Amino acid sequence: MYELKFDPDLCMACDTQDCLVKCQHMDIDQETARTEILKLADGEDSFVLRDCVTCYACEEYCPNGNHPFYLIVKMQEELGMLPLPDPLVKSGVQVGIPFRGEPVIDEMEGTVLNMGVFSPLLGRVEGSKLFEGLPVISHDSRKMFHYFCQLMYLHYGKTSVINERLDGIIQTLASHGAKEIVHFHDECYGTYTSYAPAFGIEVPFKSIHLFEFLYNRLLELKDEIRPLGYKVVYQRPCSSRLSSDKHPFVAKIFDLIGVEYMDREYKDENAMCCGATILGQKKEGSRVYCAEIQKKNIDDMKKAGGQICVFNCPACMQTLGMPVSKAGIMPLFMSDLCRLAIGEKVG
Amino acid sequence: MSSIQQELVNIVGEDYASDRREELFTYSKDLGTSQPLWPEYVVAPKTTDELQAVVRLANETKTPIVPLGGGLTLAGLALPQKGGIIIDLKRMDKILEVNEQGRYIVVEAGISHGKITSYLKKNHPNLMHSEPGAPPAATVGGNLAIHGQGDLAHPYGFNTDMVNGLEVVLPTGDIARFGSCAVGSGWYTMHPLPDIGLFLGWNGATGIITKVSLKLYPCKKFRENNMFVVENEEFVPDVLFEISHLGMAEDLIATSSEIPPMMNRLHYISIINTGDSEEELEFKRHMTFDVQLAKYIRSGVGGIVSLYDERTRPQVSKSADWKKGGGFEYVGAIVPVSFYPECYRRGSEISGRHFIPYTVLGRVIGSCHSMMFSWSYAFNRADDATVKHARDALHETDELVMEINGTIWKPAIFGQKLMLERMDQGALRLMKEVKKILDPNGIMNPGNWEVD
Numbered sequence: 001m002y003e004l005k006f007d008p009d010l011c012m013a014c015d016t017q018d019c020l021v022k023c024q025h026m027d028i029d030q031e032t033a034r035t036e037i038l039k040l041a042d043g044e045d046s047f048v049l050r051d052c053v054t055c056y057a058c059e060e061y062c063p064n065g066n067h068p069f070y071l072i073v074k075m076q077e078e079l080g081m082l083p084l085p086d087p088l089v090k091s092g093v094q095v096g097i098p099f100r101g102e103p104v105i106d107e108m109e110g111t112v113l114n115m116g117v118f119s120p121l122l123g124r125v126e127g128s129k130l131f132e133g134l135p136v137i138s139h140d141s142r143k144m145f146h147y148f149c150q151l152m153y154l155h156y157g158k159t160s161v162i163n164e165r166l167d168g169i170i171q172t173l174a175s176h177g178a179k180e181i182v183h184f185h186d187e188c189y190g191t192y193t194s195y196a197p198a199f200g201i202e203v204p205f206k207s208i209h210l211f212e213f214l215y216n217r218l219l220e221l222k223d224e225i226r227p228l229g230y231k232v233v234y235q236r237p238c239s240s241r242l243s244s245d246k247h248p249f250v251a252k253i254f255d256l257i258g259v260e261y262m263d264r265e266y267k268d269e270n271a272m273c274c275g276a277t278i279l280g281q282k283k284e285g286s287r288v289y290c291a292e293i294q295k296k297n298i299d300d301m302k303k304a305g306g307q308i309c310v311f312n313c314p315a316c317m318q319t320l321g322m323p324v325s326k327a328g329i330m331p332l333f334m335s336d337l338c339r340l341a342i343g344e345k346v347g
Numbered sequence: 348m349s350s351i352q353q354e355l356v357n358i359v360g361e362d363y364a365s366d367r368r369e370e371l372f373t374y375s376k377d378l379g380t381s382q383p384l385w386p387e388y389v390v391a392p393k394t395t396d397e398l399q400a401v402v403r404l405a406n407e408t409k410t411p412i413v414p415l416g417g418g419l420t421l422a423g424l425a426l427p428q429k430g431g432i433i434i435d436l437k438r439m440d441k442i443l444e445v446n447e448q449g450r451y452i453v454v455e456a457g458i459s460h461g462k463i464t465s466y467l468k469k470n471h472p473n474l475m476h477s478e479p480g481a482p483p484a485a486t487v488g489g490n491l492a493i494h495g496q497g498d499l500a501h502p503y504g505f506n507t508d509m510v511n512g513l514e515v516v517l518p519t520g521d522i523a524r525f526g527s528c529a530v531g532s533g534w535y536t537m538h539p540l541p542d543i544g545l546f547l548g549w550n551g552a553t554g555i556i557t558k559v560s561l562k563l564y565p566c567k568k569f570r571e572n573n574m575f576v577v578e579n580e581e582f583v584p585d586v587l588f589e590i591s592h593l594g595m596a597e598d599l600i601a602t603s604s605e606i607p608p609m610m611n612r613l614h615y616i617s618i619i620n621t622g623d624s625e626e627e628l629e630f631k632r633h634m635t636f637d638v639q640l641a642k643y644i645r646s647g648v649g650g651i652v653s654l655y656d657e658r659t660r661p662q663v664s665k666s667a668d669w670k671k672g673g674g675f676e677y678v679g680a681i682v683p684v685s686f687y688p689e690c691y692r693r694g695s696e697i698s699g700r701h702f703i704p705y706t707v708l709g710r711v712i713g714s715c716h717s718m719m720f721s722w723s724y725a726f727n728r729a730d731d732a733t734v735k736h737a738r739d740a741l742h743e744t745d746e747l748v749m750e751i752n753g754t755i756w757k758p759a760i761f762g763q764k765l766m767l768e769r770m771d772q773g774a775l776r777l778m779k780e781v782k783k784i785l786d787p788n789g790i791m792n793p794g795n796w797e798v799d
Contacts, residue, residue: 086645087578087613097608151499282644287636287651291629322655329479 001165002199006071008041010064013178019058019068020256024272026051035069040075046274047074050283054236055273056156067198069241070324076124076157083157085282092156096165102143103172111180111208116188117148118314121137121333123347125184127340129224137176146172149191151239163186164199166191176203179305182208186312190242211249211312214338217302218256220263224342227258232337233306233329234261235297236271237319244269250310253334257341264304272297294320298327310334351408355390355432363371363391363438368422374415374433378727378740381423381759384411384430392437395481395516395557398434400592402555403520405432410650414551416489417459419481421676422759423549424493431740436488439557442466444534449559450474450563451511453534456488456556459746463487475566477506479711488556490500493757494548496712496719499564499600500617501591502653504713507547511536511560516545518554518786526560534560545781550757550795553785567621567626568758570597574652575616575640580592580688581646583614589639591715593688595631597621603691605704614691619658675706678744679756684718691750694722697743701736719756734758762793767798 011017017033028036036046052072059069076082082089096117113134115122116227119141125131138147149160149169157221170192171180181333183189192207234250247268254261266272274297275290301309301324309324309331313315321331336346348356354442355364361374365371366388375383384662387410392398405412411431418425427433444453445467452474454463459481460476467474467527477497479490490497503509512526526537526544529641536561545553571724577586583601590596604610619636622628636644636651641650682690687709691732698705706723722744726737745762748755749769755762767775 020509085647087651088650089649090578091576091609091613091652092610094608099608115601148468149732211658282647282650283636284645285640286644287632287654322657 001160002072002201003198004074004159006041006067007064008038010066011037013043014064016063018061018063019066020048022061024270025053025055037071040071041073044080045079045081046075049076049079053273053278053281054085054139054157054238055271055285056154056241057271057273058241059087059268060241060244060331063322066092068199070159070195072161073154073157074159076089079158079220081157083155083281084277085280086124088280089156089158092153093158093161096145096148096150096152096161098145098328099145103143103146104140105172105175108135108137108176110135110178110180112176112178112181113184113185114147114153114181115144117144118185119147121143121314124335128335128344129221129342130214130335130338134182135178137173137178137181139161149185149188151187151191151195162195163199163201163295166196170196170201170203178205180206181210182210182213184210185247185314186210186237186240186243187239190325192237194242209243209249211246211247211253211334214335215256218253218338219342221231221342222256223258226341226343227339228337230259230307231262231305232259232270232308232310233264233304234267235274235312235316235324236268236311237311237316238273238277240271240312250334252339257338259308259337262304262306264299264300264306266300272300274313276317276319294323298323298329301329302327304334309336310330314343351404351410351432352388354404356545358684359392359397359457360398362392362515364602370787374406374435375426377418377423378419378674379421379617379759380734380741381426384428386427386433387430389435389486390432391438391590393488393536395439395522395773398436398439398555398657398690398744399520399522401434401653402516402518402548405790406519406788409790411503411790411793413792414488414492414555415494416457416486417481417484419485420489420757422757422762424795425489425792426755426761428792431790431793432557436555437486440486443558445471445563446476446533446535447471447474449535449647451535452476452559452563452793453512453560456485456491456559457484457486459484459775460490461485462720463561471563473566474563474711476561476563477503477509479506484633487559487561490548491559492549492551492554495757496710498598499707500710500712500719501593501714503562503564504547504716505535506561508713509562510547511548511562513556514558515554515556517555518788518791520559522552545785551790551792552795552797553782554559555791559616562655567627569625569629570619570621570658570716571654572656572658573618573620573632573635573654574656575618575636575643575649575727576652577614577643577649578617578692579648580614582643583687584685585713586616586643586649587687587709588715589717590616591711593631593639594714595620595634600708601687602706603695604706605695605698606706615652615720654678666703673725674722674728674734674737675725676741678719678741678748678762679719680719680748680753681717682708682751682753682754684715686720686751686753687718690720690722693747693751695742697722698724700743700774701740703733703736703740720753763796769797
């Protein structure tokens with residue numbers, strides 16, 4: 001079984017304890033933070049295991065690349081402190097079970113697009129100049145769970161499920177033969193570039209972040225870009241914390257397509273979780289807390305003057321798209337915004 | 348052309364009466380597992396006068412007649428067991444009156460539920476009626492003939508509890524009205540006149556419902572599906588009871604299904620909450636999850652799957668075809684809510700024996716006074732073996748309902764016989780007498796609720 005590479009010495013030597021001190025959902029001073037993270041590294045219980053809302057942010061806050069979030073999740077499972085009620089865990093674990101036949105493995109070369117579990121969104125990319133010449137690994141939404149990166153189970157405290165299934169998913173992706181894969185969802189990107197190395201899982205292909213791909217493609221289509229002029233806010237997803245080196249592409253894309261990236265409280269490192277996973281947690285008051293942070297987030301978008309809220313993650317879109325829309329802000333996927341910038345219509 | 352066919356043409360015109368095999372073919376089939384049964388004629392009257400004339404003709408010639416609404420019972424209840432004339436009532440679909448403040452609508456009984464929903468949405472958006480968990484083509488008359496329930500079952504009961512008045516063409520061709528409309532006072536109540544409940548739930552074996560006054564209810568601006576899940580089926584009755592205690596949910600349904608895997612061996616409880624404002628909805632969410640169901644969440648044995656999902660109506664039929672493209676038929680039973688765990692366990696065993704992924708559903712009726720519990724069995728129409736498995740599973744389930752002291756809802760002929768075998772002798776005699784008085788020639792949907 002794969003083991004997390006976590007080095008307690010890095011925490012001992014750390015002079016910030018940012019992983020927990022910066023947490024938006026727990027109020028922890030530096031001394032307590034040091035004590036608690038070391039307790040976890042030693043396999044001991046900590047209140048952090050009960051209070052963590054699984055927003056992934058500590059992965060980014062850690063200045064040493066030491067994977068505090070993966071450690072928390074691993075310990076939640078080992079000590080039987082799953083954040084969600086048992087039926088939700090069972091339901092979630094069963095979601096990823098393929099049930100409509102085996103995937104068709106087409107031989108592919110070069111760079112390809114992996115929709116992961118979001119092949120029902122294929123209509124948003126097919127036919128667009130942005131994705132021209134980029135073959136899609138699987139068009140068949142019935143087979144989408146064969147391409148499901150499994151990282152969602154971090155929210156469930158179920159590292160074991162990821163580690164049990166990920167090899168098979170990687171093998172399915174690799175069996176198409178492509179050397180480079182653009183991942184539509186950055187949770188997939190985070191799986192293959194952050195989680196897998198942290199657990200020593202081998203990945204035989206190179207992963208490309210969607211936003212990096214979009215930026216480079218827009219540069220190629222620069223002559224066709226008509227500045228949009230909108231004021232935009234960005235709903236940064238949890239999985240983006242696993243690839244913070246790619247987050248600057250958000251601002252670079254916005255700059256390139258002529259939209260104004262509005263300053264607001266919940267921006268960049270201080271981004272606020274969409275709340276999808278907090279809603280059902282068994283900790284007392286989770287539902288109300290979820291509603292509160294969603295309201296704060298949307299109020300912040302309005303206060304910033306956002307006309308469009310740009311989403312990366314389909315789950316964030318599903319959770320916040322409607323309330324954002326009711327607040328008078330248009331929800332749009334980043335890829336759709338880029339399509340608008342080159343004069344394409346978005347359905 | 349036979350003399351009956353000629354008479355039918357004389358009554359409704361040649362476009363609406365047929366004895367041609369290609370048209371009879373359509374009417375010989377049901378969407379469930381029933382074997383085809385062929386009528387000799389099909390006729391589609393437009394008015395009560397035309398319908399009366401057809402019924403009089405049938406009575407004079409002792410020709411069986413089968414009233415047909417949307418034809419969606421799946422249980423073969425509108426198949427001609429003894430041939431004769433199928434009377435397709437779908438052309439009798441006018442909306443005759445809406446009394447907004449009195450909250451009722453008077454319609455011709457062949458109208459579809461979808462048409463009523465659409466009409467109210469456009470013209471009276473603050474009013475709604477109870478739409479059954481069937482495709483929108485289901486008709487009002489058909490639904491009342493089988494004691495249907497709909498998406499207002501939790502607060503208000505069966506759809507047949509929501510009737511203000513009826514007009515019926517009797518098997519002799521006479522017309523009778525029931526409720527305040529019978530004394531010319533309008534269509535606003537069934538009470539306080541003497542009870543003559545002879546037509547609801549009879550599968551059209553005592554008369555043909557032609558006009559109905561349906562109660563309407565407040566329609567809130569926003570409707571959302573809040574989903575809760577438990578793994579242990581023993582918790583389901585209490586969860587439903589706790590939610591029902593609030594008296595706020597518009598519809599309350601528990602379901603479990605082998606496919607998709609996320610529903611396998613889990614019980615999802617759909618709670619439809621409505622409100623005219625976000626404040627009203629949030630109050631209902633708070634009372635439901637932070638108060639009534641908090642003990643389940645805290646102890647980790649129940650969880651909120653989703654909130655805020657906007658829900659269009661109807662909902663049940665949209666989730667009935669997970670398998671996509673196949674056929675399905677179900678047994679429905681009216682049982683106490685406390686029966687859910689046993690119904691689920693034994694139903695999934697029956698499914699397993701017949702190699703069918705299990706699908707069960709329980710809809711709360713009237714503040715937990717009862718539940719419509721259904722066991723659905725999917726089959727491939729092109730594969731006789733799977734059809735046989737489904738049919739056998741349905742029969743086993745009918746017997747199970749009897750064994751656990753449930754009541755089969757809209758039973759097929761097989762289930763009707765099981766129910767009649769167990770029926771109170773006094774009730775049986777009365778049913779026989781009623782049928783004899785109303786239908787002396789035994790022409791009305793013969794085979795249904797037939798006491799030997």
